Amino acid sequence: xxxxxxxxxxxxxxxxxxxxxxxxxxxxxxxxxxxxxxxxxxxxxxxxxxxxxxxxxxxxxxxxxxxxxxxxxxxxxxxxxxxxxxxxxxxxxxxxxxxxxxxxxxxxxxxxxxxxxxxxxxxxxxxxxxxxxxxxxxxxxxxxxxxxxxxxxxxxxxxxxxxxxxxxxxxxxxxxxxxxxxxxxxxxxxxxxxxxxxxxxxxxxxxxxxxxxxxxxxxxxxxxxxxxxxxxxxxxxxxxxxxxxxxxxxxxxxxxxxxxxxxxxxxxxxxxxxxxxxxxxxxxxxxxxxxxxxxxxxxxxxxxxxxxxxxxxxxxxxxxxxxxxxxxxxxxx
Amino acid sequence: xxxxxxxxxxxxxxxxxxxxxxxxxxxxxxxxxxxxxxxxxxxxxxxxxxxxxxxxxxxxxxxxxxxxxxxxxxxxxxxxxxxxxxxxxxxxxxxxxxxxxxxxxxxxxxxxxxxxxxxxxxxxxxxxxxxxxxxxxxxxxxxxxxxxxxxxxxxxxxxxxxxxxxxxxxxxxxxxxxxxxxxxxxxxxxxxxxxxxxxxxxxxxxxxxxxxxxxxxxxxxxxxxxxxxxxxxxxxxxxxxxxxxxxxxxxxxxxxxxxxxxxxxxxxxxxxxxxxxxx
Numbered sequence: 001x002x003x004x005x006x007x008x009x010x011x012x013x014x015x016x017x018x019x020x021x022x023x024x025x026x027x028x029x030x031x032x033x034x035x036x037x038x039x040x041x042x043x044x045x046x047x048x049x050x051x052x053x054x055x056x057x058x059x060x061x062x063x064x065x066x067x068x069x070x071x072x073x074x075x076x077x078x079x080x081x082x083x084x085x086x087x088x089x090x091x092x093x094x095x096x097x098x099x100x101x102x103x104x105x106x107x108x109x110x111x112x113x114x115x116x117x118x119x120x121x122x123x124x125x126x127x128x129x130x131x132x133x134x135x136x137x138x139x140x141x142x143x144x145x146x147x148x149x150x151x152x153x154x155x156x157x158x159x160x161x162x163x164x165x166x167x168x169x170x171x172x173x174x175x176x177x178x179x180x181x182x183x184x185x186x187x188x189x190x191x192x193x194x195x196x197x198x199x200x201x202x203x204x205x206x207x208x209x210x211x212x213x214x215x216x217x218x219x220x221x222x223x224x225x226x227x228x229x230x231x232x233x234x235x236x237x238x239x240x241x242x243x244x245x246x247x248x249x250x251x252x253x254x255x256x257x258x259x260x261x262x263x264x265x266x267x268x269x270x271x272x273x274x275x276x277x278x279x280x281x282x283x284x285x286x287x288x289x290x291x292x293x294x295x296x297x298x299x300x301x302x303x304x305x306x307x308x309x310x311x312x313x314x315x316x317x318x319x320x321x322x323x324x325x326x327x328x329x330x331x332x333x
Numbered sequence: 334x335x336x337x338x339x340x341x342x343x344x345x346x347x348x349x350x351x352x353x354x355x356x357x358x359x360x361x362x363x364x365x366x367x368x369x370x371x372x373x374x375x376x377x378x379x380x381x382x383x384x385x386x387x388x389x390x391x392x393x394x395x396x397x398x399x400x401x402x403x404x405x406x407x408x409x410x411x412x413x414x415x416x417x418x419x420x421x422x423x424x425x426x427x428x429x430x431x432x433x434x435x436x437x438x439x440x441x442x443x444x445x446x447x448x449x450x451x452x453x454x455x456x457x458x459x460x461x462x463x464x465x466x467x468x469x470x471x472x473x474x475x476x477x478x479x480x481x482x483x484x485x486x487x488x489x490x491x492x493x494x495x496x497x498x499x500x501x502x503x504x505x506x507x508x509x510x511x512x513x514x515x516x517x518x519x520x521x522x523x524x525x526x527x528x529x530x531x532x533x534x535x536x537x538x539x540x541x542x543x544x545x546x547x548x549x550x551x552x553x554x555x556x557x558x559x560x561x562x563x564x565x566x567x568x569x570x571x572x573x574x575x576x577x578x579x580x581x582x583x584x585x586x587x588x589x590x591x592x593x594x595x596x597x598x599x600x601x602x603x604x605x606x607x608x609x610x611x612x
Contacts, residue, residue: 073511073513084504085504087509089522098512098514099513146512
């Protein structure tokens, strides 16, 4: 039913290739995240799935039917946009019911579905307001409601939280996670924020420079990155990469170690350096150590610590937590 | 205004320049209007004086109104201006939407081609236009004028509107597509209201030259029943005797409709700006 299948999708604008060899199968009820740096083609891929953009070649299958030549409104999808994209001249009710009206649904059913969606998103009080009279968070809830009333086979989210402030972002993120559990619907979600990717997704598709770098569950990407790009992209602060020669190892070109997997003090440390910057976040402390040729190494400690700038410290990698990468940036296992 | 960004000498200088320009621009209009209320003698004796109890006279307006065709001239001008304006805005906005929204081969070239008319005055083609109109039997019809003015107004309309259409959020148009709206409904219902300020600007720039034009009515449609007001006012200008009272009164009257149209558009302009956009 709600499955999505991409087969060998290519997309180019003129001579510029934006996407190549994209293969992906999304199971019914799965929450899939497309994540990657800006310009990696993740939004284009979403727009291709929605039918707002044609793929140069390849097949898109939604719910078992090839939809390559179908207009967006006939694909059984609904989309939530970064800029909310509410119709400025319509009230909340009008915004939500427009799609159903176009489909020719009976009035009673439209009314019932709109009310149900408003209930779910606690929008009841806003139902007769226009977009200009609402805050950003409310508008994005209406946009999500507009998607829900269509009962689509597939929900598409295009960076829906990017325009919201930090507190609202967390709330709306929880709301989306709750909706996914409640509706059990298949969702594809594009973001450049790896926190959203880690917290929401069943599986994450990491895209970079026209290609899929790796597909996997959030913790799998964290624990088993396939290459240096995924290793660096997932996790915050970013993983440290150190030239293997500087560590006196010859079994790899680059060694990667996450900031949370370095412990300080003790004998026989792997690295030595002076503290150049300290970030105290209360629950955790981030240190930046200037380690000569190795460059700036970040260390993440849980709890509050009393270090000073220019303190000399040595750090030790936790056993089995260092990743090895070869010359091409691929992981050596 | 805050003191930090406000300096008195600078503000005086700015206002002096603006006032000077306003006086310069309004001077001919004021001269026409005040003289239209004076006797013929007073017009020539003190052209810059305001009408007083002695020189006040409505003889010009009486002549103009007695000359019954004036109402027809007004009607012709209004029909031509409103119809041309409608077509310029409709087709201009549609072309602009297509140029801004769709990727197709030759998009940029097409945009340049459509904007070329801004630089080439349409009057250069008068002879050919007249030949076409004669061949198609449209001489001495208002249709001919509407067609010419539509062609004349389109380049600027396409140029300005396509710039504005590009700024309308893609997400909004895509949301419409996903909800199953046709491209026409997306254009009329979602996009047009958002570019209303630009439409008002284009409307004003298109309307005034059409209303004021003497050239094409004189050449293409000089017949009695198709005369526009600017052409109609010329009946009072004779080779030997000119009825200045009537000419000035007719011109004063001709200002009124275009001013009303302008006020309508400028209100739209302000409303468009304050209505708030996507976010």
